[in-house]
Amino acid sequence: xxxxxxxxxxxxxxxxxxxxxxxxxxxxxxxxxxxxxxxxxxxxxxxxxxxxxxxxxxxxxxxxxxxxxxxxxxxxxxxxxxxxxxxxxxxxxxxxxxxxxxxxxxxxxxxxxx
Amino acid sequence: xxxxxxxxxxxxxxxxxxxxxxxxxxxxxxxxxxxxxxxxxxxxxxxxxxxxxxxxxxxxxxxxxxxxxxxxxxxxxxxxxxxxxxxxxxxxxxxxxxxxxxxxxxxxxxxxxxx
Numbered sequence: 001x002x003x004x005x006x007x008x009x010x011x012x013x014x015x016x017x018x019x020x021x022x023x024x025x026x027x028x029x030x031x032x033x034x035x036x037x038x039x040x041x042x043x044x045x046x047x048x049x050x051x052x053x054x055x056x057x058x059x060x061x062x063x064x065x066x067x068x069x070x071x072x073x074x075x076x077x078x079x080x081x082x083x084x085x086x087x088x089x090x091x092x093x094x095x096x097x098x099x100x101x102x103x104x105x106x107x108x109x110x111x112x113x114x
Numbered sequence: 115x116x117x118x119x120x121x122x123x124x125x126x127x128x129x130x131x132x133x134x135x136x137x138x139x140x141x142x143x144x145x146x147x148x149x150x151x152x153x154x155x156x157x158x159x160x161x162x163x164x165x166x167x168x169x170x171x172x173x174x175x176x177x178x179x180x181x182x183x184x185x186x187x188x189x190x191x192x193x194x195x196x197x198x199x200x201x202x203x204x205x206x207x208x209x210x211x212x213x214x215x216x217x218x219x220x221x222x223x224x225x226x227x228x229x
Contacts, residue, residue: 036220092156099162100216101159101173102149102157105156
């Protein structure tokens with residue numbers, strides 16, 4: 001079955017540290033990948049997405065992700081985190097053949113210390 | 115409205131009761147999805163509508179769960195004979211066209227607590 005794994009459940013960083021959150025997907029067919037963020041008390045928002053083309057995808061707020069097909073990975077990165085990046089981050093793979101439903105990872109909680 | 119709205123934001127009910135959760139998608143979005151998010155987990159797919167029809171209901175956990183979208187816009191998720199294990203945040207999302215290759219826009223969710 002199609003699945004997504006996020007290896008880090010809780011990451012704690014100091015401001016200005018670099019961030020990398022791991023995401024691995026299982027499905028080998030058409031790949032549409034997403035990173036969503038959920039700030040405290042807010043709803044899920046799209047950070048970035050990959051459908052095709054350049055495997056290095058840039059999103060909002062300085063985030064980027066790299067699609068590596070050979071590793072089935074789509075890791076999220078940010079060179080320098082801010083306190084306002086404290087949130088929960090979800091990686092998702094889209095089931096292309098069944099109406100586009102999203103398969104989410106379990107999420108990574110990021111805490112940034114000021 | 116500009117985004118996906120869901121009502122109520124919170125619902126507390128007793129075991130065995132019936133509940134309805136409402137989703138109002140972004141105007142013009144034909145694809146509508148329901149997900150359920152339990153504590154500490156990512157959202158899990160429940161059901162997908164394309165227009166008025168449920169194109170994929172494979173994520174509904176059992177026959178106590180049912181959803182409708184009679185006019186192709188607002189959708190209602192219905193849960194009969196609620197159980198404590200149904201407690202979760204129920205999320206609705208909408209998308210253009212058939213959802214593939216398109217971003218899904220999420221609502222704020224309804225937090226359901228079954229006592």
